[in-house]
Amino acid sequence: xxxxxxxxxxxxxxxxxxxxxxxxxxxxxxxxxxxxxxxxxxxxxxxxxxxxxxxxxxxxxxxxxxxxxxxxxxxxxxxxxxxxxxxxxxxxxxxxxxxxxxxxxxxxxxxxxxxxxxxxxxxxxxxxxxxxxxxxxxxxxxxxxxxxxxxxxxxxxxxxxxxxxxxxxxxxxxxxxxxxxxxxxxxxxxxxxxxxxxxxxxxxxxxxxxxxxxxxxxxxxxxxxxxxxxxxxxxxxxxxxxxxxxxxxxxxxxxxxxxxxxxxxxxxxxxx
Numbered sequence: 001x002x003x004x005x006x007x008x009x010x011x012x013x014x015x016x017x018x019x020x021x022x023x024x025x026x027x028x029x030x031x032x033x034x035x036x037x038x039x040x041x042x043x044x045x046x047x048x049x050x051x052x053x054x055x056x057x058x059x060x061x062x063x064x065x066x067x068x069x070x071x072x073x074x075x076x077x078x079x080x081x082x083x084x085x086x087x088x089x090x091x092x093x094x095x096x097x098x099x100x101x102x103x104x105x106x107x108x109x110x111x112x113x114x115x116x117x118x119x120x121x122x123x124x125x126x127x128x129x130x131x132x133x134x135x136x137x138x139x140x141x142x143x144x145x146x147x148x149x150x151x152x153x154x155x156x157x158x159x160x161x162x163x164x165x166x167x168x169x170x171x172x173x174x175x176x177x178x179x180x181x182x183x184x185x186x187x188x189x190x191x192x193x194x195x196x197x198x199x200x201x202x203x204x205x206x207x208x209x210x211x212x213x214x215x216x217x218x219x220x221x222x223x224x225x226x227x228x229x230x231x232x233x234x235x236x237x238x239x240x241x242x243x244x245x246x247x248x249x250x251x252x253x254x255x256x257x258x259x260x261x262x263x264x265x266x267x268x269x270x271x272x
Contacts, residue, residue, distance in 0.1 A: 001034065001036045002034070002035040002181060002184075003035075003036055003062050003064070004037045005037070005038055005040065005060070005062045005064075005066075006027070006037060006039075006041075006066050006067075006068070007041055007043060007050065007053045007057070007066070007067045007068070008020050008042045008068045008069060009042075009045060009050060009069040009070040010042075010044075010045060010069040010070065011045050011076070013042050013069075014043075014044055018160075020042060020068075022068045022069075022158075022160065022162055025162070026066060030064075031237075033181045033186065034181050034184030034237035035064065035184075038060070038062065039057070039060075041053055045070060045076040045077070045078055047078045050067070050078060050079060050082035051082045051085050051086050054082060054086040058150070058153060062153060063154070064154050064156065065153060065154070065155045065156065066156045066157075066158060067155070068158050068160050069160030071126065071144075071145070071158075072126065072143055072159075073122035073125050073143075074122070079157050080129060080146060083130050083146070083148060083157060084131070089130045089131040090130075091130060091131075092128060092129065092131055094127055094129040094135055096135055097126070097129060097135035097144045098127035100135065100137060100144055101123055101124070101126050101142055101143070101144070102117070102119055104138075104141070105118075105142065123142070126143040126144070127144070133146050133147060134146070134147045134148075135147075136158075136172035136173055137168070138164050138172075139168075139171055140161070140163045140164045140167045141161055141164040143164070144168075145157060145159065145168040145172065145173065147173070154180065156176070183240055184238070184239060185237065185239075185244050186235065186236070186237040186244070187235065187236065187237075187241070187244045187245065187248060188233055188236075189233070189248050189252060190234075191232045192229055192230075192231055192266070192267045193219070193231070193259065193265075194229055194264060194265045194266075194267050195229070195230055195259075196228050198219065200264075201230060201232075202219070204255070204258045204262065205218075205219055205232065208255045208258060211251075211254055212254065214247055215236045215247055215248065215251040216234070216236060217233070217251070218232070218233045218235075219231070219232045220233075232255070234248050235248075236248060
């Protein structure tokens with residue numbers, strides 16, 4: 001399973017001015033591809049702090065690192081400088097990225113969104129990539145995403161604006177994701193269990209999880225009060241849908257047998 005870490009960058013997130021919905025969305029998408037998000041953090045616009053997180057992720061042998069935020073034209077947009085420092089590579093103008101930024105500002109000027117299309121140093125900054133990195137086309141905003149391949153790891157830097165992040169993820173990043181994940185599939189089943197006492201349910205789930213270590217088994221209360229019920233989620237990832245289906249079906253069968261032995265009923269299955 002591909003190990004993933006997400007580093008969200010921005011003072012505005014830590015100050016509570018902006019909610020970090022990007023990490024939630026990326027975690028959903030990457031889990032759905034069959035990846036495993038091992039860690040997600042939020043750090044300030046501080047180059048030293050960003051470098052430390054990147055180096056830590058590399059040391060943990062993370063296969064895919066995604067950063068969000070800090071790609072813009074201002075002095076506190078430090079993500080690419082931090083990636084360059086971590087990799088020991090200089091920042092340099094990337095001609096394709098420069099052309100994309102230039103074209104975006106020309107379009108914005110024509111639409112009256114900016115006063116002129118001149119390529120100022122601040123705008124050129126968005127085209128300064130770590131040496132050897134590739135730009136990822138941004139279909140919404142001005143700053144390209146950036147992909148840097150290191151030994152055994154792909155570092156992907158995405159904008160913090162959600163529509164821009166999602167546009168790059170769904171578009172320019174797809175070849176990289178397909179190369180990493182192939183046909184890997186993630187599926188889950190949700191079962192509504194008529195059990196009021198989680199202390200009774202817990203050992204049954206632990207036994208099923210022990211027999212099916214490749215399946216993640218989790219319970220959480222669906223409601224509170226005398227009619228409390230638990231939603232039990234079974235989830236797993238594998239190289240193909242048939243393999244994943246088989247794993248989940250076997251785990252669900254064992255769980256149903258264990259619950260029946262305690263006269264606990266599965267009331268319904270919910271779609272994953």
